[in-house]
Amino acid sequence: MCYHPLFLFNHFGDCEGSLLWAGNVHSADRWQEVLVPAVERYQRKGMRLLFRGDAAFAKPEMYEYLESWVIGYAIRLPANDILEQEIKHLLKRPEGELPAKPLILYHDFPYQAKSWNCPRRVVAKVEWHRGELFPRVGFIVTNLPAKASGIVYFYNVRGTAEQ
DSSP states (O other), rough: OOOOEEEOOTTTSSSEEEEETTTTTTTTTTHHHHOOOHHHHHHTOOOEEEEEEEEEEGOHHHHHHHHTTTTTEEEEOOOOOHHHHOOOOOOOOOOOOOOOEEEEEEEEEEEEOTTOOOOEEEEEEEEEEEOSSEEEEEEEEEESSOHHHHHHHHHHHTTTOOO
């Protein structure tokens, strides 16, 4: 039997909630059971909340829930042809040898998937590494006002949960 866990950590790395279910369900299945009690608890304290989630949480109902509670978020977004078309100007390999330190480019733009009720901000990060033929590309959907590089930094800083 394979099980799939869902964990919710705060910025200190403390586990706020968890759920364990069979491994044949979606990674973010039943997210409400874990997230909603924590949000309600923190909202009663009047705290500003921020949410960071992997691509399993890139769901319209997640964005709508977070936006309804005025919660800032940065959620990894799976790539698709439309997103890649938006950054095609960054996908042309730079001429000459790449520097030892990766060349990192950012671009943000409004995007509305068919299943979304409104356009949302998407931040793209493109990294060109020496010795690699193709760039590393990532997309993040967010409602935060920070610069694109700040959004990526916020998304990538995982707190102490993994330590």
